[in-house]
Amino acid sequence: xxxxxxxxxxxxxxxxxxxxxxxxxxxxxxxxxxxxxxxxxxxxxxxxxxxxxxxxxxxxxxxxxxxxxxxxxxxxxxxxxxxxxxxxxxxxxxxxxxxxxxxxxxxxxxxxx
Amino acid sequence: xxxxxxxxxxxxxxxxxxxxxxxxxxxxxxxxxxxxxxxxxxxxxxxxxxxxxxxxxxxxxxxxxxxxxxxxxxxxxxxxxxxxxxxxxxxxxxxxxxxxxxxxxxxxxxxxxxx
Numbered sequence: 001x002x003x004x005x006x007x008x009x010x011x012x013x014x015x016x017x018x019x020x021x022x023x024x025x026x027x028x029x030x031x032x033x034x035x036x037x038x039x040x041x042x043x044x045x046x047x048x049x050x051x052x053x054x055x056x057x058x059x060x061x062x063x064x065x066x067x068x069x070x071x072x073x074x075x076x077x078x079x080x081x082x083x084x085x086x087x088x089x090x091x092x093x094x095x096x097x098x099x100x101x102x103x104x105x106x107x108x109x110x111x112x113x
Numbered sequence: 114x115x116x117x118x119x120x121x122x123x124x125x126x127x128x129x130x131x132x133x134x135x136x137x138x139x140x141x142x143x144x145x146x147x148x149x150x151x152x153x154x155x156x157x158x159x160x161x162x163x164x165x166x167x168x169x170x171x172x173x174x175x176x177x178x179x180x181x182x183x184x185x186x187x188x189x190x191x192x193x194x195x196x197x198x199x200x201x202x203x204x205x206x207x208x209x210x211x212x213x214x215x216x217x218x219x220x221x222x223x224x225x226x227x228x
Contacts, residue, residue, distance in 0.1 A: 004156070035218075040122070040220055041220060042117075042119075042203060042218040042219050042220040042221050043157075043203065043218040044218070045215070045216070048215065058215075090156055090157070092156075092157075099145060099162075099164055101159040101162065102149075102157070102159065102216070104156030104157045104158070105156050106154070106155055106156050107154075107155075107156055
């Protein structure tokens with residue numbers, strides 16, 4: 001089954017403790033992206049990647065890092081999480097960076113205390 | 114720069130009644146327009162898209178949207194809603210220079226269908 005898999009689904013952590021949210025897709029997609037969803041703000045793009053070893057900032061990249069060492073994986077790294085990063089995070093992928101539709105994971109709900 | 118405005122944060126509607134979810138965008142260049150749907154505890158799914166050609170686009174589950182360039186709108190409509198349509202709906206825009214995947218999303222409209 002074609003899918004985007006995020007782990008974990010739920011994560012509670014404390015301020016300053018480094019964490020990684022994994023994202024993997026099995027569709028051989030070139031394009032991958034991370035979004036955060038907050039009430040009243042919709043989805044905002046954090047980082048995106050057009051292909052392996054190519055990443056770029058989205059609208060809200062501060063406090064986040066990503067890497068794209070291989071096509072299927074696009075982990076989101078929070079080196080020193082803060083409470084304002086409490087949010088619902090979505091990973092998405094698409095065949096190319098053109099007009100192909102985005103496929104979303106089921107989300108990771110992160111709480112930073 | 115692009116932006117998307119969804120005028121209604123919540124829309125309650127009775128089952129089998131018609132519904133319109135409003136979306137307006139601003140962009141200085143030609144755009145691609147999308148509606149995504151998010152069911153509870155799930156990620157977003159593409160509902161329909163406008164890339165070019167006919168300004169009226171339809172989804173497989175009875176929704177349609179019309180691209181109106183003069184009014185910069187892309188409202189979503191369904192003539193008769195079902196309980197299963199209860200979800201959050203997001204309008205999104207991208208311009209034809211950066212490509213459809215770098216989307217700007219609206220803040221979402223929560224559609225609640227009342228039995």
